[in-house]
Amino acid sequence: MPKSAENAPRKKGKKSSAPITIHDVAERAGVAISSISRVLSGHPDVSERMRIKVQKAADELGYEPDFFAQSLRSGATKTIGFIIRDISNPFFGVIAQCCEQELRKAGYSMLLMNSDGDVATESTNIAQLRRRKIDGLIASLVSEDIPELKSTLEKLNAPVVLLDREVVGLNSSAILANHHQGVEDATYDLITRGHKRIAFISGSTRVYTTRDRLKGFKSAFKKAGIPYPSDLVSLGKFDAEFGESETKRLFTLKDRPTALLSGGIGSTAGAMRGLKKLDLVPGKDLAFVAIDEWPMFDVYGQQFSSVYRDAAMIGREAAAALLEMISGGSPRTIKVETTYIVRESSAGGLKAKKK
Amino acid sequence: MPKSAENAPRKKGKKSSAPITIHDVAERAGVAISSISRVLSGHPDVSERMRIKVQKAADELGYEPDFFAQSLRSGATKTIGFIIRDISNPFFGVIAQCCEQELRKAGYSMLLMNSDGDVATESTNIAQLRRRKIDGLIASLVSEDIPELKSTLEKLNAPVVLLDREVVGLNSSAILANHHQGVEDATYDLITRGHKRIAFISGSTRVYTTRDRLKGFKSAFKKAGIPYPSDLVSLGKFDAEFGESETKRLFTLKDRPTALLSGGIGSTAGAMRGLKKLDLVPGKDLAFVAIDEWPMFDVYGQQFSSVYRDAAMIGREAAAALLEMISGGSPRTIKVETTYIVRESSAGGLKAKKK
DNA sequence: GTCGTTTCTGGAAACGTTTCTATTTTATGC
DNA sequence: GCATAAAATAGAAACGTTTCCAGAAACGAC
Structure with a gap:
């Protein structure tokens, strides 16, 4: 029947x-x-x-x-990849947070991947995102000159926004901080206060971030008309381990520095550990400027001078730039200002000098 | 041919x-x-x-x-939803980082969503994740007793791991911190040092976190055999604004507290802002214990006593519990220990008391 | 009333897989 | 060498949409 x-x-x-x-x-x-x-x-x-x-x-x-049926047929996935070295870094956390908020408003979801600062992991992540046919990528890359990087990103077939990175020949948007301005101001202030032996720790020169910071560091010395202490510049990694070991090394030199700029949150954390172990107090035994702050720095790091950039704005701008490209706009580069914020730790370090 | x-x-x-x-x-x-x-x-x-x-x-x-074709046909999406109140909170950042790492190892990707501490956003997010047919969800919910919450989560049709939350009747796993132990130890230590007027600021009692902390707070007083100062307990929100305003209110009371426990990173930040505005110095004008630390707390918060829990472990356990459920295992509840870590700020506050 | 246009609608073909079913091939036991 | 079972393969039907195409209805103009 x-x-x-x-x-x-x-x-x-x-x-x-x-x-x-x-x-x-x-x-x-x-x-x-x-x-x-x-x-x-x-x-x-x-x-x-x-x-x-x-x-x-x-x-x-x-x-x-059904989301998958829609995506399969239409090709649009309403998904944005977000690759970052380490989301537990609160600076990146703010970027991610603001970015996700903007993307969500526009109907997109964020696929988060940590690269752990590792080139291989990063490339695996990008491959994974390609298979997932993301509509766009926002990334803070480990390095800029990895052989296959450009082609890997191009194979994504989706618009890309780079955070503080420049990949030559890649047709992507970028949010670049104007590091050199803030670093120059900070360095020049320290020079004005009488410092000559200023140490500078940051990541590899293979990324824009470091190169631009170094530029500011050097130009401050140039402006002051004094030689720039190349033996006190240590560029390698952004992580705390590097920051700590280099701080220890530099501050046990015979002709030790009287001031220190540390580049990035990890670096700053390492530097402070190192200083603590050497029993050196920022603002007293040395002048100290942290590059980059994190949320609540006004509370937890009251005494520390810094070169500040607005992570929330970076996140928002990144999202905006990407959405623009998705709807057909062309790539563009956005500059974000940095500001030298003077606090207690800018003082100190000079009494130790023999006059 | x-x-x-x-x-x-x-x-x-x-x-x-x-x-x-x-x-x-x-x-x-x-x-x-x-x-x-x-x-x-x-x-x-x-x-x-x-x-x-x-x-x-x-x-x-x-x-x-093709990822979408696979998912459409097979039903498995290899995607895990991760809903958190605010990824810029470094405590959550660590959880997310470790969690993502574990999930990635197992071939899963993480879809990150901030709820911004807002119930409506949270529910929109869950709906979005349902449409995306996620294989599992890890969530730190805003509240536990939202009317439709249980059914909304059940409609996901995927295993759920809750972070520090208990939703009655929901067949989910949970990673619960043993807050009461650490808080009791901290409170009891303060009592032993002579404090009676101890303030306690934390989130709403609608979440496990607060209830368990309060339990520890009360039991310390019980153990000491002295009455518990209910007028100094302020429970509402986990954010910095609440922490700041309540700190200001409590520390301008006529019979003001001599010690303070602040529950959570946001709360602690707010409390410290409030104290600063009142010109009260932790470790001197009052005894202070922060509940929860964040990465590099050993560096940035050197002087602050804390009730510590291991965020990295929470992230890893959450991932492990979820993967277990995905492959057929049954839900389980994992307890994570908390430890009272004594630093300088545990001292202070008593000289102000009239004997 | 007929003939073009336009507007709307239904049917069916994608999208790129997995999985079910049926069929062919190979192995096994006597 | 034959029947039977087991293993391997091909073919086709899903999965749930969007989108193309063709045809039907509605509308004027003649």
């Missing part, structure tokens, strides 16, 4: 467990599935009567289009 | 631009597409000869299965 069952592989017994598809809505509204799709995606060629009928059926059933 | 071309609408002209599909591999290997799928997904019923042939063709073409 129920021969129709033969043609209906869709099980009807289950009630709430089987998800509602576009077919169910079509059946309920008594129209074709293509019409459902048209109404729900706001296609112009739809009569008012149809629109109401479909909307009603969809609402009554609580229909939610 | 090449009649087969008739059946091949697939354009052959394009070279690198058209992505390689399973059909291309099948054609190259001269086998059916189902065989490709079987080989690549490690199906047992495959001959060695076939395996080699397919692998070779796939490698040569650089074939990468």
